[in-house]
Amino acid sequence: MHANPPLAGPLLRQARLKLLDGGNFSDSEIDERLARSWRRSLAAGLTPTGRLAVPDNLTAGELGRALGRNRELLNHSRPIMEYLFEQVRHSHSLVVLADNHGVLMHTLGDTDFLGKAERVALMSGACWDERQRGTNAIGTALAEAAGIEIHGDEHFLERNTFLTCAAAPIVSATGELLGILDISGDRRSRHPHTLGLVNTAARMIENRLVADACRRHLRLYLHPDPAGIGTVAEGIVALSEDGWIIGANRNALRLLGLSAADIGGTPLFRAIDTRIGDLIAQGRRRPGQVLALHGHDGRTFYARIDGHEPRVLSVPKTSSPQHNDALTALDTGDLRWRAAADKARRILGKDIPLLLSGESGVGKELFARAVHESSPQRNGPFVAINCAALPENLIEAELFGYQPGAFTGARKEGYIGRLREAEGGTLFLDEIGDMPLALQTRLLRVLQERKVLPLGGGVAVDVRFSLICATHRDLPAASAAGQFRSDLYYRINGLTLNLPALRERNDFAALCDKLLAEFFPDAPLAIEPALQHRLAGYAWPGNLRQLASVLRTACAMLDPGESLIDWPHLPDDLVDALHRAPAQPCRANAEPAQRNLAALSLAAIHQAVADHAGNLSAAARQLGISRQTLYRKLKGERA
Ligand SMILES: Nc1ncnc2c1ncn2[C@@H]1O[C@H](COP(=O)(O)OP(=O)(O)OP(=O)(O)O)[C@@H](O)[C@H]1O
Numbered sequence: 001m002h003a004n005p006p007l008a009g010p011l012l013r014q015a016r017l018k019l020l021d022g023g024n025f026s027d028s029e030i031d032e033r034l035a036r037s038w039r040r041s042l043a044a045g046l047t048p049t050g051r052l053a054v055p056d057n058l059t060a061g062e063l064g065r066a067l068g069r070n071r072e073l074l075n076h077s078r079p080i081m082e083y084l085f086e087q088v089r090h091s092h093s094l095v096v097l098a099d100n101h102g103v104l105m106h107t108l109g110d111t112d113f114l115g116k117a118e119r120v121a122l123m124s125g126a127c128w129d130e131r132q133r134g135t136n137a138i139g140t141a142l143a144e145a146a147g148i149e150i151h152g153d154e155h156f157l158e159r160n161t162f163l164t165c166a167a168a169p170i171v172s173a174t175g176e177l178l179g180i181l182d183i184s185g186d187r188r189s190r191h192p193h194t195l196g197l198v199n200t201a202a203r204m205i206e207n208r209l210v211a212d213a214c215r216r217h218l219r220l221y222l223h224p225d226p227a228g229i230g231t232v233a234e235g236i237v238a239l240s241e242d243g244w245i246i247g248a249n250r251n252a253l254r255l256l257g258l259s260a261a262d263i264g265g266t267p268l269f270r271a272i273d274t275r276i277g278d279l280i281a282q283g284r285r286r287p288g289q290v291l292a293l294h295g296h297d298g299r300t301f302y303a304r305i306d307g308h309e310p311r312v313l314s315v316p317k318t319s320s321p322q323h324n325d326a327l328t329a330l331d332t333g334d335l336r337w338r339a340a341a342d343k344a345r346r347i348l349g350k351d352i353p354l355l356l357s358g359e360s361g362v363g364k365e366l367f368a369r370a371v372h373e374s375s376p377q378r379n380g381p382f383v384a385i386n387c388a389a390l391p392e393n394l395i396e397a398e399l400f401g402y403q404p405g406a407f408t409g410a411r412k413e414g415y416i417g418r419l420r421e422a423e424g425g426t427l428f429l430d431e432i433g434d435m436p437l438a439l440q441t442r443l444l445r446v447l448q449e450r451k452v453l454p455l456g457g458g459v460a461v462d463v464r465f466s467l468i469c470a471t472h473r474d475l476p477a478a479s480a481a482g483q484f485r486s487d488l489y490y491r492i493n494g495l496t497l498n499l500p501a502l503r504e505r506n507d508f509a510a511l512c513d514k515l516l517a518e519f520f521p522d523a524p525l526a527i528e529p530a531l532q533h534r535l536a537g538y539a540w541p542g543n544l545r546q547l548a549s550v551l552r553t554a555c556a557m558l559d560p561g562e563s564l565i566d567w568p569h570l571p572d573d574l575v576d577a578l579h580r581a582p583a584q585p586c587r588a589n590a591e592p593a594q595r596n597l598a599a600l601s602l603a604a605i606h607q608a609v610a611d612h613a614g615n616l617s618a619a620a621r622q623l624g625i626s627r628q629t630l631y632r633k634l635k636g637e638r639a
Pocket residue numbers: 330358359360361362363364365366367430470472514515544545546548
C-alpha cells in the first residue's frame with residue numbers, strides 16, 4: 001500500500017480537461033492507478049459532469065441486513081473509528097466504514113462542510129462503488145484492493161471534486177476483502193499523513209478481526225524484532241492442530257513470504273524451520289514468553305504463542321477459497337471446514353481412501369458428494385450406502401451382488417451389487433462403524449484384492465472406485481473394543497477428516513444466508529440481526545440438518561411479502577430451547593448503528609425480545625408497553 005504521488009497541479013488539470021473533453025487523456029500523464037480508475041469509470045458509462053442515474057441508497061431494510069452481515073467488521077471497527085475521529089476532529093472530516101460493495105455502514109464526524117445533497121451521499125446506506133460514482137477513494141481502494149488517496153480533481157465526477165479522501169482496505173484472516181476504512185473531508189483540509197493514518201487504523205481493525213476469528217486456534221504473533229510483537233505491525237498466524245496455516249493477517253503473509261492463496265494449503269514448516277509439536281511444547285514450557293524462530297533463509301523471527309492448550313487446539317477454523325469446484329460451492333468460510341476441504345483436494349484421483357468423522361448432521365454425505373464432484377471421476381457414479389440402514393440379512397447381497405437364484409426371493413436375473421455399481425466412480429459407505437463384523441471381513445477382502453465375488457459363486461469381477469467412508473463413532477475405540485476390525489480401519493482411513501459441529505463453526509451468518517438463498521433463490525430473505533446472534537450462540541445438537549429444517553419451517557411461516565425471519569416464525573420447541581439457554585451478550589445491538597430515535601427504539605425492542613427468548617409479553621413488560629403495541633411495532637417494521 002502506498003500513497004499515489006501527489007500530482008503536480010497543472011499536469012492533473014491538463015489531464016482533467018481532456019477527461020472532460022470526451023475522455024481523451026493519455027495514461028502516461030497521470031498516476032497509473034488513477035488512469036486505470038478513470039478508464040473503469042468511463043467503461044461503466046459515467047460522464048464526469050453527468051447526474052447519478054438511479055438513487056442508489058439502500059432501503060432501511062436492506063441496510064439492516066447489510067449491517068447484520070457485517071456485524072463483526074462493525075464491532076471491531078467502531079472503537080478504532082472513534083479513535084481515528086479524535087485524530088481528525090478539528091479538520092472538518094468524516095470517518096467512514098464501507099462494506100465490500102462500497103456501501104457505507106457507519107460514519108462518524110463533522111458534516112458541516114457538506115451541503116444537503118452531499119450529506120445524503122455520505123450517509124449510511126449510500127453506495128460508493130466506482131461503477132456508480134466513478135473514481136473515489138472508497139470505490140477505487142475496493143477496485144485496486146489497496147490503500148489510496150483521491151484528492152480534488154482526481155475524482156471522476158465533477159460533483160465530488162470538492163473532496164479529499166484517503167481509504168484503505170480491511171482484509172480477513174483468510175485474505176478476503178471485507179470493507180474499506182476512509183477519511184473524507186473538504187479538499188482544502190488535505191493532510192499528507194491522512195493515508196498513513198487510515199492504513200494504520202485499517203491494520204488495527206484487521207488485527208482485531210484476525211485475532212478474534214482465530215481465537216480458538218493456536219496463534220503465533222510474529223515480528224522480526226521482539227519489540228514489534230503487540231504492535232500494529234505484528235504478524236498473526238493461526239494454525240490447525242497439525243500445523244497448517246489456516247489464517248493470517250497481511251503482515252504475517254509479507255513476513256513469511258506467502259500470499260493469501262497459500263492460506264489453508266501451506267504447513268508452517270514450509271515457511272519456518274520448526275514443527276508444530278515443538279512449538280506447542282515450547283509454548284507450554286514458557287507461556288507468554290517470546291521465542292526465536294528461524295526461516296529457511298536464515299532470517300530470525302520472534303514469536304509469542306497463544307492458544308496452545310489441547311482443548312483450544314481441538315477446535316480450529318478459516319482460509320480462502322481459491323478453487324472453483326463443488327467443494328468451494330459448499331464453503332461458507334469456516335476455517336476448520338475449509339482446511340478439511342483443502343486436504344481432501346490433495347488426494348483427489350490418488351486412490352487414497354477418505355474417512356469422514358463428525359457428529360450426525362454436520363454434512364458428511366454432502367462433503368463426500370462434493371469430493372466426488374470435484375474429482376477426476378466426477379462423471380462416474382456416486383453410490384451411497386448407509387450401512388446402518390440396511391437389514392443385516394440383505395446387506396451382503398446388496399453390497400456384493402448375487403448370481404441368478406442364489407437365494408430364495410432373489411431376482412431371477414441376479415444382481416451386480418452396489419460395489420460394482422460404483423465402478424469408475426465413488427463408493428460412499430455411510431455409518432461404516434455400524435457394519436456387522438462378518439461383512440467387515442468381506443469388505444476388507446474386496447478392498448485388498450479389488451475384486452468382488454457375488455453370492456452364489458461365479459467369477460470374481462474387478463472393481464475400480466474411490467472409497468469414502470463416514471462415521472459418527474469413535475472407530476479406534478470401537479477397534480480396541482473388538483467391535484470394528486482394526487485392519488479394516490487402517491484400510492479405510494488413508495486420510496481422516498473430522499468435520500466441525502455447527503456450534504464450533506465461525507460462519508453461522510454465511511451458512512444461514514446460503515440456506516435461505518437455496519430455499520428462496522428469487523427473494524432475498526434475512527434473519528433479524530439480534531435473533532441471528534441468539535441462534536448463532538445455540539448448541540444445535542442436530543447440526544446443519546437441524547438448522548436447515550428450522551430455516552425451512554421459518555420461511556414457510558412468513559406472510560406473503562415478508563422477508564425478515566424473526567422470533568414468531570421459529571418452531572416452538574426451538575424457542576423453548578433458546579429460552580432455556582443462557583442469552584449471549586449482544587454487543588452490536590447495544591450499539592445501534594443508526595443513531596436516530598426510531599432506530600434506537602427498535603433496537604431496544606429487539607434487545608428486549610431477544611432477552612426474553614421471543615416471549616413478547618415479557619418483553620413488553622420490560623419495555624413498559626402493551627403486548628399489542630410491541631407486536632404492532634414489530635409488524636410495522638416488517639411492513
Ligand atoms: N454445507 C451445507 N450447506 C447446506 N446444507 C447443508 C450443508 N451441510 C449439511 N447440510 C444440511 O444438513 C443435512 C444433513 O447433511 P448430511 O446428510 O450430509 O449430514 P451427515 O453428517 O452425513 O449426517 P448423518 O451422520 O446423520 O448421516 C443435509 O440434508 C442438508 O440439509
